Amino acid sequence: MNGYTAALQILIALAFLSIPLVRSRYGGRAQAAVEAELARQGVRTTVMAENGMRVDAGGHETWAPVGIATALLVPAAFTLAGSPVAETLSWIIQPLVVLVNCVILYSNLTAVPSVTAAFAKSGDAELQRIDVRSMLAAAETGFPRWVMPYLQNLRHVVVFAGSIAVLAVLIAG
Known part of the structure; x- marks a missing residue:
C-alpha cells in the first residue's frame, strides 16, 4: 500500500x-418542485413527508x-501513517464499496419502477395515485443541470475506477 491508494x-x-x-444545497428546491408536481397531480403535497420520504x-x-x-478514510489514514492494517482494511472495505x-447505480437506473412498486405496497391511496415518472422528473429540475447526469456519472466513474485501481494495487501487492 502507498500514498497512491x-x-x-x-x-x-x-x-x-x-x-x-x-442534496443539502439544492434539495429544498427539489422538494419544492416535487410538491408543485404533486399539487398539479391533485395529490396532497404533504403525502411524501407523512410517509417519511x-x-x-x-x-x-x-x-x-x-x-x-x-x-474509506480509515484505511487511507492507516496507509498514510504507514500501518500494515491498512491493507487488510482495504481488502474488506474496497469490495464492499464496489x-x-x-x-x-441499480437504484438510479430503476428508480421509476421501484418507487412505483414501493408506493403500491404502501397502502396509502395518495401515494398510489402519484405519477412517479413525473414526480421524479420534477425533483431533477430542482438540481442544477450539472448534477444529473454529469456529477452522478462522474461519481460512478470515480468510485468504480478508483476502487479497481486500489484493488489492482492490492493484488500486485
Whole structure:
C-alpha cells in the first residue's frame, strides 16, 4: 500500500460526500418542485413527508454516503501513517464499496419502477395515485443541470475506477 491508494480512497470518499452536499444545497428546491408536481397531480403535497420520504439531504441520503466516506478514510489514514492494517482494511472495505455502488447505480437506473412498486405496497391511496415518472422528473429540475447526469456519472466513474485501481494495487501487492 502507498500514498497512491490513500489518495484514491480519499477521492472516492469525496465522491460519496458529494451526494449529501449537493442534496443539502439544492434539495429544498427539489422538494419544492416535487410538491408543485404533486399539487398539479391533485395529490396532497404533504403525502411524501407523512410517509417519511424526502429528496433533500435527510435520512439515508446523508448517513449512508457519510458512513461510506468515513469507512474509506480509515484505511487511507492507516496507509498514510504507514500501518500494515491498512491493507487488510482495504481488502474488506474496497469490495464492499464496489458492491454498494452497484446497488446505488441499480437504484438510479430503476428508480421509476421501484418507487412505483414501493408506493403500491404502501397502502396509502395518495401515494398510489402519484405519477412517479413525473414526480421524479420534477425533483431533477430542482438540481442544477450539472448534477444529473454529469456529477452522478462522474461519481460512478470515480468510485468504480478508483476502487479497481486500489484493488489492482492490492493484488500486485
